[in-house]
Amino acid sequence: MATLSTLSTRLRAELGDIGKSFLETFTGDGVTTRFQLSQAPVQGSTLIVKVTSPTYTAIVTGASVTATNTITYTASNTFTAGQVVSISGLSTSAFNLTNVTIATRTATQFTVTNSATGAAVTAASAVAVVASTTTDVSSTAVIEEGTGVLTLAVAPVSTAVITINGIAYRYFTDSEISYYVNTAFSQHAQRTTDSNGSLATMGTLPAIDEYPLVILATSMALYTLATDSAFDIDIISPDGVNIPRSERYRQLMQMVEAKQTQYRELCSILGIGMYRIEVFTLRRISRMTNNYIPVYRPKEVDDGSIPQRVAIPMPTYGDTTPASPVTVKDLSLYAGDDFAEIVRFGMDITSYTPVSQIRLYPDIPGSQVGPVILASFTFTKYASVTGGIVDTIRLSLNGATTADLPNISYYDLQLTAPDGKVKTYLAGKVFTKAQVSIPLGPM
Numbered sequence: 001m002a003t004l005s006t007l008s009t010r011l012r013a014e015l016g017d018i019g020k021s022f023l024e025t026f027t028g029d030g031v032t033t034r035f036q037l038s039q040a041p042v043q044g045s046t047l048i049v050k051v052t053s054p055t056y057t058a059i060v061t062g063a064s065v066t067a068t069n070t071i072t073y074t075a076s077n078t079f080t081a082g083q084v085v086s087i088s089g090l091s092t093s094a095f096n097l098t099n100v101t102i103a104t105r106t107a108t109q110f111t112v113t114n115s116a117t118g119a120a121v122t123a124a125s126a127v128a129v130v131a132s133t134t135t136d137v138s139s140t141a142v143i144e145e146g147t148g149v150l151t152l153a154v155a156p157v158s159t160a161v162i163t164i165n166g167i168a169y170r171y172f173t174d175s176e177i178s179y180y181v182n183t184a185f186s187q188h189a190q191r192t193t194d195s196n197g198s199l200a201t202m203g204t205l206p207a208i209d210e211y212p213l214v215i216l217a218t219s220m221a222l223y224t225l226a227t228d229s230a231f232d233i234d235i236i237s238p239d240g241v242n243i244p245r246s247e248r249y250r251q252l253m254q255m256v257e258a259k260q261t262q263y264r265e266l267c268s269i270l271g272i273g274m275y276r277i278e279v280f281t282l283r284r285i286s287r288m289t290n291n292y293i294p295v296y297r298p299k300e301v302d303d304g305s306i307p308q309r310v311a312i313p314m315p316t317y318g319d320t321t322p323a324s325p326v327t328v329k330d331l332s333l334y335a336g337d338d339f340a341e342i343v344r345f346g347m348d349i350t351s352y353t354p355v356s357q358i359r360l361y362p363d364i365p366g367s368q369v370g371p372v373i374l375a376s377f378t379f380t381k382y383a384s385v386t387g388g389i390v391d392t393i394r395l396s397l398n399g400a401t402t403a404d405l406p407n408i409s410y411y412d413l414q415l416t417a418p419d420g421k422v423k424t425y426l427a428g429k430v431f432t433k434a435q436v437s438i439p440l441g442p443m
Helices: 004-015 174-188 207-229 246-270
Strands: 020-027 034-036 048-052 056-067 070-075 084-088 100-105 109-113 121-130 134-136 142-144 149-151 161-168 331-334 339-344 353-359 373-376 378-383 390-397 408-416 422-433
Touching: 004 174, 004 207, 070 121, 174 207, 207 246, 331 339, 353 378
Parallel strands: 331 422
Antiparallel strands: 020 161, 034 149, 048 134, 048 161, 056 070, 056 121, 070 109, 084 100, 084 121, 100 109, 142 149, 339 390, 353 373, 353 408, 378 390, 408 422
């Protein structure tokens, strides 16, 4: 089954734009928040950004208990409240503390919260140390993938070390690669159908279509590079050296033409895509009802199975009917098997009431057969993310129900809001493959 991720990976392989890991370091100055990476474009989702603070040391010349559970240390320091400090070398051992948090701080002293007591110390030569710490700031960092500019939410302190590692590419960002794949799919598969006769989605695209689709996307990506190189100019130096920058444009256009020719030949030979050889089925229209006469798959002379209707695309005759406001999603299942479909919403559906039924025909004016209910889905609501809102519904049918479904039926999914308003979110056909093996009872 094709996915956007797998097709994108194949496109990068075709372009030679394979990701490579990199590691860069910068030094903070307490002011700068924007850093230019030497790599671009980069994959933003893989970036790991860490800031390692320096080790701070201060000479402690005095210590005493100045309030309940508060110890004040006299020391010229550059600490910050909230840092973790360790003090050693004081004559009053109770004031020698390890890994305590600085509560307050001035240029000449700092305090910690601790219940230790003892005689005040003056003119000491103890040491207070704030150890180096490493903080992962990836979640707050912003990366411009195309240019490789990284922006941090807070400027790292002076001498702090910023390390960035991730994946970089030579030509395209992930969003650009996804754009080429999606565009190529919309053009290549505009009339491609799956085994049920429905228009193919990326998940139901036949395997034979995947490589030609990648070739088409490759030609689009190369054309982008050619357009960029068209702005280069030839360079001629005074000493007669000639650097024809336009040669890169010519080479890229040759590659584009080669890929387009390859795509055209594959489509013609395999009978797929935009250059497939069309085979049409003549349809008859009833003079009594103005409806198409059904077409069924041919069978062998000794085949006693139920005739299977062919799902032939309907011509539009130039119709400009607006697209349905309801998302169309066909379901495919096997008779006698348990079935489940996951539907995710962008809102909290805790207080919404769902209903979804399967009918032999939609309840439409003029229908020759009434809206016979064949089955009703069972619902389970849950949160798609741990601790998140309830935004997902699981529609399910047991095997006993699917065993009796016809080859083609219809369904929709409606939610009733707390105020009583009803909205349909999904609709489509239910394609049921007839079962062969019948489960036996206990033996």
